[in-house]
């Protein structure tokens with residue numbers, strides 16, 4: 145099933161059962177879902193099959209970062225398992241991203257291939273500690289332009305950078321933004337956050353939301369509350 149909702153719910157769970165329990169409370173007509181490192185490491189590809197069977201489009205968020213040949217193979221494997229979207233780290237460099245792009249094209253695989261710029265949990269001090277003296281905004285711009293030139297369909301970034309990236313890379317370049325916090329939710333470990341409606345106004349094309357929905361007492365009510373915020377209600 146395909147949806148025109150920008151919402152991607154992060155199924156950050158330690159077991160297949162827990163993830164499917166949440167998926168069964170949500171609706172594939174109203175959101176997509178994201179499978180990340182913890183869940184995939186525990187469940188393997190079974191989780192993709194189970195979610196596809198329930199009608200969900202799945203963003204496989206494994207943030208590949210390795211030598212070009214290894215990443216190309218991993219991206220191909222994700223696409224062949226039917227992932228709607230898959231990501232790599234832009235800091236893996238041009239040749240790594242181009243190898244992944246070329247592999248999908250060669251096999252006629254239509255999965256959206258995007259690149260992570262600067263994680264939304266990182267602020268300027270965190271970047272400085274790993275030797276990046278640019279501000280988060282500058283580093284995101286640099287990596288987004290590199291990602292675009294290397295054939296990526298878009299990037300993962302904070303919504304705070306979406307407006308600038310829309311100007312630099314255009315409307316069609318996907319801006320998938322985690323660190324989304326509706327009015328009712330706590331920031332937690334996220335640093336560069338934004339509310340759903342503000343994020344869309346800023347130019348985000350997709351909003352990744354985890355705990356504000358998955359830790360809610362009534363996840364579907366939380367999803368509906370986010371939809372209402374998006375509609376300006």
Ligand SMILES: O=C(O)c1cc(=O)[nH]c(=O)n1[C@@H]1O[C@H](COP(=O)(O)O)[C@@H](O)[C@H]1O
Nearest residue numbers: 154205262263264300322323352353354355
């Ligand atoms: O690639 C991601 O999805 C991602 C990138 C990033 O920079 N920041 C980030 O939070 N994420 C993911 O987005 C989700 C955010 O979850 P919540 O903070 O619970 O809403 C988690 O699954 C993170 O792994």
